[in-house]
Amino acid sequence: MITGIRPSEREGWPSLGCLTLHDAAVIDHGSLVKLKEKQLEEAVESLGQVPHRSCHALALSVSGDRHHEGMTNPNLTTGSVWRLHQGDREIARLTVTGADMPWTYAEVDTRPGFEEFRPLFAEQERAVADEDWERADACYTRIRSALTMMFPDGSPVAEFMLHIHDDGTAGWRWHDEPFDTANQ
Structure with missing residues (x-):
């Protein structure tokens, strides 16, 4: 143990x-x-x-995890565009540049409304760098409660852990079913 x-x-x-x-x-x-x-x-x-x-x-x-089976998942194709929403408003586009399972990587194209969340993503990045996992978890919770990630087909991602970096890149993990119902 x-x-x-x-x-x-x-x-x-x-x-x-x-x-x-x-x-x-x-x-x-x-x-x-x-x-x-x-x-x-x-x-x-x-x-x-x-x-x-x-x-x-x-x-x-x-x-x-079904999203880790095989490498033919069209959501992971280089150039696929995932979207980040706050309510109905799209605040960022994430264009896939690669994947190293379980992580997916992208270039971030921010939209109006993203600036409100930039400090939160920066705080998350600092917390991870400082190995302050409690603070990183708190940032994750705030991100998940405020934002929705969308697959390239426009459907919502049930579970995700997203990091958007100051250099305009992002990395995330995702699951296509909510964790509380995935194993029922």
Whole structure:
């Protein structure tokens, strides 16, 4: 058992090695990334090899999520445009530049209304850089409660974790069903 991570309170959550998807939903993203990177580094080092940064994506892959199956998902095609809304107003377009599962990356084209949220995304970025996961989680909650992400086909994304960076790029993870109904 890993300190600070609760065992799943629900059955049927896909496994993340020693963690479950429920654990990943309960703990913040930054802690999960650090935890999985550390586990991968220790496993590779135990084999007498030097960990390589590109291997870290393997530790973060989530089995059982439909959006991670195969690489033919049209939502992940370079050039696909996802949209960010506040209510009915589109405040940003995210043009996909690549994916390193489970993350999708994009260039951000901001629209009127985005400036109101720029400080929140900047605070989130600082919190992650400072490894202040409580503050990062609070930013995530504020982003999710105020904004809706839309798939390229215009349908809403049920669950997402979005980071928009000061350099005009973004990275996000997503799930096509709400976490509270995905496993019922």
